[in-house]
Amino acid sequence: xxxxxxxxxxxxxxxxxxxxxxxxxxxxxxxxxxxxxxxxxxxxxxxxxxxxxxxxxxxxxxxxxxxxxxxxxxxxxxxxxxxxxxxxxxxxxxxxxxxxxxxxxxxxxxxxxxxxxxxxxxxxxxxxxxxxxxxxxxxxxxxxxxxxxxxxxxxxxxxxxxxxxxxxxxxxxxxxxxxxxxxxxxxxxxxxxxxxxxxxxxxxxxxxxxxxxxxxxxxxxxxxxxxxxxxxxxxxxxxxxxxxxxxxxxxxxxxxxxxxxxxxxxxxxxxxxxxxxxxxxxxxxxxxxxxxxxxxxxxxxxxxxxxxxxxxxxxxxxx
Amino acid sequence: xxxxxxxxxxxxxxxxxxxxxxxxxxxxxxxxxxxxxxxxxxxxxxxxxxxxxxxxxxxxxxxxxxxxxxxxxxxxxxxxxxxxxxxxxxxxxxxxxxxxxxxxxxxxxxxxxxxxxxxxxxxxxxxxxxxxxxxxxxxxxxxxxxxxxxxxxxxxxxxxxxxxxxxxxxxxxxxxxxxxxxxxxxxxxxxxxxxxxxxxxxxxxxxxxxxxxxxxxxxxxxxxxxxxxxxxxxxxxxxxxxxxxxxxxxxxxxxxxxxxxxxxxxxxxxxxxxxxxxxxxxxxxxxxxxxxxxxxxxxxxxxxxxxxxxxxxxxxxxxxxxxxxxxx
Numbered sequence: 001x002x003x004x005x006x007x008x009x010x011x012x013x014x015x016x017x018x019x020x021x022x023x024x025x026x027x028x029x030x031x032x033x034x035x036x037x038x039x040x041x042x043x044x045x046x047x048x049x050x051x052x053x054x055x056x057x058x059x060x061x062x063x064x065x066x067x068x069x070x071x072x073x074x075x076x077x078x079x080x081x082x083x084x085x086x087x088x089x090x091x092x093x094x095x096x097x098x099x100x101x102x103x104x105x106x107x108x109x110x111x112x113x114x115x116x117x118x119x120x121x122x123x124x125x126x127x128x129x130x131x132x133x134x135x136x137x138x139x140x141x142x143x144x145x146x147x148x149x150x151x152x153x154x155x156x157x158x159x160x161x162x163x164x165x166x167x168x169x170x171x172x173x174x175x176x177x178x179x180x181x182x183x184x185x186x187x188x189x190x191x192x193x194x195x196x197x198x199x200x201x202x203x204x205x206x207x208x209x210x211x212x213x214x215x216x217x218x219x220x221x222x223x224x225x226x227x228x229x230x231x232x233x234x235x236x237x238x239x240x241x242x243x244x245x246x247x248x249x250x251x252x253x254x255x256x257x258x259x260x261x262x263x264x265x266x267x268x269x270x271x272x273x274x275x276x277x278x279x280x281x282x283x284x285x286x287x288x289x290x291x292x293x294x295x296x297x298x299x300x301x302x303x304x305x306x307x308x309x310x311x312x313x314x315x316x317x318x319x
Numbered sequence: 320x321x322x323x324x325x326x327x328x329x330x331x332x333x334x335x336x337x338x339x340x341x342x343x344x345x346x347x348x349x350x351x352x353x354x355x356x357x358x359x360x361x362x363x364x365x366x367x368x369x370x371x372x373x374x375x376x377x378x379x380x381x382x383x384x385x386x387x388x389x390x391x392x393x394x395x396x397x398x399x400x401x402x403x404x405x406x407x408x409x410x411x412x413x414x415x416x417x418x419x420x421x422x423x424x425x426x427x428x429x430x431x432x433x434x435x436x437x438x439x440x441x442x443x444x445x446x447x448x449x450x451x452x453x454x455x456x457x458x459x460x461x462x463x464x465x466x467x468x469x470x471x472x473x474x475x476x477x478x479x480x481x482x483x484x485x486x487x488x489x490x491x492x493x494x495x496x497x498x499x500x501x502x503x504x505x506x507x508x509x510x511x512x513x514x515x516x517x518x519x520x521x522x523x524x525x526x527x528x529x530x531x532x533x534x535x536x537x538x539x540x541x542x543x544x545x546x547x548x549x550x551x552x553x554x555x556x557x558x559x560x561x562x563x564x565x566x567x568x569x570x571x572x573x574x575x576x577x578x579x580x581x582x583x584x585x586x587x588x589x590x591x592x593x594x595x596x597x598x599x600x601x602x603x604x605x606x607x608x609x610x611x612x613x614x615x616x617x618x619x620x621x622x623x624x625x626x627x628x629x630x631x632x633x634x635x636x637x638x639x640x641x642x643x644x645x646x647x
Contacts, residue, residue, distance in 0.1 A: 094425035114415075128388070
C-alpha cells in the first residue's frame with residue numbers, strides 16, 4: 001500500500017491524540033476531577049485509525065463502550081469531547097452521556113454504547129436505512145470480543161446478510177471481556193470464521209498494524225459501497241490498561257501486558273513512516289508534541305467549561 | 320360513516336401513512352406473505368413490495384434494533400412484535416437504546432419509531448401469549464405508550480404515533496381486532512396524550528385501559544338500568560398521561576374505579592390512583608379509590624381459569640355498584 005505523506009501524518013497524529021486523550025483522562029480521574037468511570041483503549045489505536053481512515057466524512061460509525069479512539073478517528077472536536085468526558089454543559093452530549101456515550105451525530109459518529117453488543121442491532125437498522133436512502137454511504141459497526149458471544153451478535157449477523165446492508169462489522173478483539181479471556185471460548189480467527197456461516201466475507205488482521213487494518217477494511221468498504229453487502233473483520237489487539245477503573249488485573253500477568261506493549265501500534269507505524277521516508281524523525285516528534293498540546297488545550301477548555309444547570313435536567317428526553 | 324374493524328383500521332393507518340411518507344416501512348416476523356400472525360398487514364407486501372414490508376426471521380432483539388437504528392438516521396419504521404410477551408426479548412433495544420439515545424446524546428438525535436404489539440388474554444393461548452406489560456414501558460422515560468380501544472381511535476392514534484419523533488410502544492388488544500366501528504377513509508391524527516371520555520355520567524368515574532374500556536361500557540349500560548350513571552374515561556395514551564381530563568372527571572363524580580387487565584401489583588392503576596390523590600381531586604373523593612385488575616397469576620390455559628384471571632363485565636358491575644352505594 002502506498003501512503004501519501006499528508007495521510008501518514010494525519011494517522012500518526014490521530015493515534016497520538018487518542019493515546020494523549022486517554023492518558024489525560026486517566027490523570028484527570030486520578031486527580032479526582034472526573035465523576036464517572038471510563039474504559040481506555042490505549043494499545044488499540046491502530047484498529048480505530050486504520051479502520052476509520054477508509055471512510056468519507058458522510059459515512060457513519062457506531063461504537064462500543066471503549067470508544068474514545070473511534071470518536072477521535074472519526075474527526076471529533078477534541079474540546080467538545082473532553083468537555084463531555086468532564087460532564088460539561090458544552091460537551092457533545094451536554095453532560096448527559098459522558099465517556100460511555102459520546103456521539104457526534106453531525107460528524108457521522110452514532111455513539112458509543114454502554115451495553116456490550118447493544119450497538120449491533122442498531123447497526124443493522126442504520127445499515128438498512130443507508131440502503132433505503134441509497135446515497136452510497138457505509139457504516140462501520142465496532143464491537144468487542146465480548147459482544148461476539150452475545151445473542152445480539154447472532155441476530156444482527158443474520159439480518160445484515162438477509163438485507164445485504166452496506167455495513168462492515170469490526171470486532172476489536174482486545175482478548176478480554178472484562179476478565180473473561182477470549183481464548184477460553186474462541187480465537188480471533190474463529191470469530192472471523194462466523195462470517196462464512198452467516199454468508200459474508202470474514203477476515204482477521206493484526207490489529208496493531210494500521211496498514212493491514214486499513215487494507216482489509218478498505219476492501220470491505222468497497223464491497224459494501226458496490227452493493228456487495230456486509231463483511232466481518234476481526235482486528236486482533238490488546239488493551240494495556242484494565243477493563244475500567246475497578247480492574248485489579250487478577251486475570252492476566254504483567255509479563256503478558258509487557259509482551260503486548262512491545263507491539264505498540266504507534267511505534268510500529270512511526271517506524272514504517274521513517275523507513276519509507278514519509279516523514280523525518282523531527283517531523284514525527286513534532287506530530288507527537290502537537291497531539292499532546294491539542295489534548296492539553298482540550299483539558300483547559302473542559303475545565304473552564306460550565307456544568308449543566310440542574311434546571312435543564314429534563315430537557316431532551318422527548319423531541 | 321363507513322364501518323370497518325379495528326384490525327382494518329390499523330392496516331389502513333399503516334398503508335395510508337406509507338403512501339404518504341416514503342420513510343415509513345414495516346418490519347416484523349411474518350408480516351409479509353403470511354400477513355402477520357393476526358393478518359393485520361395482509362396484502363401490504365403486494366402493495367409496497369419487500370423493500371418496505373420486511374419479513375424477518377425470529378429476531379425480536381434484532382428487528383427492534385433494526386427499527387431503532389433506521390429511525391436514528393431519519394427513517395420512520397414500524398416494528399411489529401407478534402405478541403407482547405415477546406417484547407421481553409426486544410427490551411434491551413427498546414429500553415436501553417430507543418428510549419435513551421436522544422437524551423444520552425444531548426438531543427443530537429431523534430428516534431421516530433413505532434413498536435406495535437398485540438397484548439392481552441382471552442384466546443386460550445396461555446402463559447406465553449397473553450400478557451399485558453404496558454406498565455413496564457410506562458416506567459421508562461423516553462418512551463410513549465399508547466393503548467387504543469376503538470377502530471376510530473386506533474387509526475388516528477397510529478397515524479400520530481408514526482408521525483411522532485419519539486419511540487412509541489403501540490399496544491393493540493387482540494380481542495379488539497374484530498370489533499367494528501365508524502372510521503373516516505381519509506388520514507387523520509388523534510393527538511397523543513389526550514384522554515377520551517367514552518361515556519359521560521355523574522355518579523362514578525371508571526378509568527379503564529385497553530379492552531377494559533369496552534367491558535366498562537357494557538357494565539355502564541347495565542348499571543344505568545339500576546339508576547347508576549357511570550362516566551368511562553379512556554386515557555388512550557398512558558405516557559404522556561392526560562391528567563387534566565382524569566382529574567376533572569373525578570372532581571365531578573367523587574368516586575373512582577380503575578380497571579385494567581394487567582396484574583394489579585405494580586400495575587398502571589397504582590399510577591392513576593397516585594395522580595388523583597396528589598391532585599386537587601383528592602378533596603372531592605367520597606370513597607376510597609378502587610382498583611380492579613388482573614389476578615396475581617400468570618395467564619392460564621383452561622377457559623374458566625383464564626377468564627377468572629382478568630376482570631369481566633360482571634366483576635366491574637359488582638365493584639361499581641359497591642362503590643356507587645359506598646359499600647367499600
